[in-house]
Amino acid sequence: MKVGTLCYVRDNGKTLMIHRIKKEEDMHKGKWNGLGGKIIPGESPEECAIREVREESGLTMINPKLKGVLTFPLFDGANDWYVFVYVADEFEGELAECDEGKLEWIDNDRLLGLPLWDGDRIFLRWLDGDGFFSGKFIYKDGKLIDHTVIFHK
Numbered sequence: 001m002k003v004g005t006l007c008y009v010r011d012n013g014k015t016l017m018i019h020r021i022k023k024e025e026d027m028h029k030g031k032w033n034g035l036g037g038k039i040i041p042g043e044s045p046e047e048c049a050i051r052e053v054r055e056e057s058g059l060t061m062i063n064p065k066l067k068g069v070l071t072f073p074l075f076d077g078a079n080d081w082y083v084f085v086y087v088a089d090e091f092e093g094e095l096a097e098c099d100e101g102k103l104e105w106i107d108n109d110r111l112l113g114l115p116l117w118d119g120d121r122i123f124l125r126w127l128d129g130d131g132f133f134s135g136k137f138i139y140k141d142g143k144l145i146d147h148t149v150i151f152h153k
Contacts, residue, residue: 002079005036005049006070007086008127009059014105016057017114022101027076032106032114036083045084053088057103058096061088068126068133070119075139087127118144126151 009016018035020028035056039048046064053061064086072081095103106114112121119137126133126149135149 002038002076002081003045003083004038004081005045005052005084005086006034007036007049007053007061007064007088008034008124009053009057009061009091010087010089010108011091011105013108015108015111016059016095016103017106017111018056018098018101018103020101022099028117030115032116033101033120034085036086046086049084049086053091054093056098056100057093059091059093061086062090062092064088066132067129068123068135070123071134071136072119073136073138075137085123085127085133119147122147123149 016035017032019032020030035053036049037052039045049064050061053059065088066084067087068085070083070085072083075081111124123133123135129151132152133149134152136147137144138146
C-alpha cells in the first residue's frame with residue numbers, strides 16, 4: 001500500500017499544474033497532474049502536502065484544505081494507492097524549477113482539456129464542492145474501468 005497527497009494550488013482563476021515530461025521512468029509521463037507525492041514515515045498528510053508542494057514548486061501552501069480521499073486499487077499494477085487531496089488558495093514564495101516536469105499556471109476552465117488521467121477529469125470537478133469526497137478509481141493497463149464516490153456534507 002502506498003499513501004500520498006495530491007495538491008491543487010489555485011490563484012486568480014488558475015491552478016498550478018505539472019506537465020510530467022522530465023523523467024524517463026515515470027508512470028505519469030506526458031500527463032498533467034497536481035503536485036504531491038508519498039507520505040514519509042512520521043509525517044502527517046498535511047505535512048506531506050506542504051513539503052511536496054514546496055519541494056516541487058518553491059511555494060509554501062498556507063492552510064491547505066483537505067477536500068477528499070482517493071483510492072486507486074493496484075494503480076501501478078502492484079500497490080493500492082490512497083491519496084489525500086488538498087486545495088490551497090493561500091501560499092507564499094517564488095515559483096521555482098521542478099525536476100519532475102514543467103510547472104504552469106493553467107486557467108481553471110482549460111484544466112479538463114489537458115492530457116490528464118481519465119479519473120482526474122472526474123474528480124477535479126469535485127474540488128469546488130462544499131463537502132468532503134471519498135472516491136475510488138479502478139484502472140486496468142492505464143485505462144479507467146470503473147469509479148465510485150461518496151460525498152459527505
